[in-house]
Amino acid sequence: MRLIDTHCHLNDTKAFPDPSEAIAEAHAAGIDKLVVVGVDPKMNARAMEISEQFESVYAAIGWHPTSTKDYTRESLDLLIEQLDQPKAVALGEIGLDYHWDFSTREEQYRALLDQLDLAESRNCPVIFHCREAESDLLDVLEKRPKTVPYLFHCFAGTVEDARRGLDLGGLFGVDGPVTYPKSDGLRDVMRFLGPERIVIETDAPWMAPVPYRGKRNRPSYVTYVNEALAAALGITPEECAAATTRNAEKFFGF
Numbered sequence: 001m002r003l004i005d006t007h008c009h010l011n012d013t014k015a016f017p018d019p020s021e022a023i024a025e026a027h028a029a030g031i032d033k034l035v036v037v038g039v040d041p042k043m044n045a046r047a048m049e050i051s052e053q054f055e056s057v058y059a060a061i062g063w064h065p066t067s068t069k070d071y072t073r074e075s076l077d078l079l080i081e082q083l084d085q086p087k088a089v090a091l092g093e094i095g096l097d098y099h100w101d102f103s104t105r106e107e108q109y110r111a112l113l114d115q116l117d118l119a120e121s122r123n124c125p126v127i128f129h130c131r132e133a134e135s136d137l138l139d140v141l142e143k144r145p146k147t148v149p150y151l152f153h154c155f156a157g158t159v160e161d162a163r164r165g166l167d168l169g170g171l172f173g174v175d176g177p178v179t180y181p182k183s184d185g186l187r188d189v190m191r192f193l194g195p196e197r198i199v200i201e202t203d204a205p206w207m208a209p210v211p212y213r214g215k216r217n218r219p220s221y222v223t224y225v226n227e228a229l230a231a232a233l234g235i236t237p238e239e240c241a242a243a244t245t246r247n248a249e250k251f252f253g254f
């Protein structure tokens, strides 16, 4: 079985002061590639650094909606420079977050629209973070040309949101919550999507799956996400791994 953790934060230096251990552990568990995702300039720089250090690690860089208070148009220059590096494979995580109010909605929209322009100009895949704002994010995307691939990371929307995301050609990321006993609604959405439109991720160090729920998450735990997703879809873990890995490889161009 070959798996990819399509979304982790080994660039969180508090949780992963030395990411080499977590990477080795992930390889031992059958994870052969990891995408480390940035949220602000510091985390973006660290994601780039780790991706340059480890062959199996790739970077996504972007301004997370909750960081956009400090965003300026000039900061796009650094993103462009970073996207020129061969290990930078996506723009993200970008999007809308109405749960936290670290940035105003206006600040979030400005950074989102600028980064979407950038992604489209470079034909770069985009990873979205979206919390309690699914319908507004989809409204934005439905008005744009469908020229770049979209990945809705840690998807928590309804079946109707999922249908709209599918119409945009999107992929959907599933994490630890698919292992939680009370996530029947999420598992229904996953069945609606089917294995051809899903990728698996950990979001480590957050959102650990059962049996590590509440503890610090690690990329190797993506195996638990794969097992729970396979059970929800009624397929074998091997089939689930093959489909989700294939989807991720296509999205990131591996």
Ligand SMILES: [Zn+2]
Residues within 6 Å of the ligand: 007, 009, 037, 093, 203
């Ligand atoms: Zn994340």
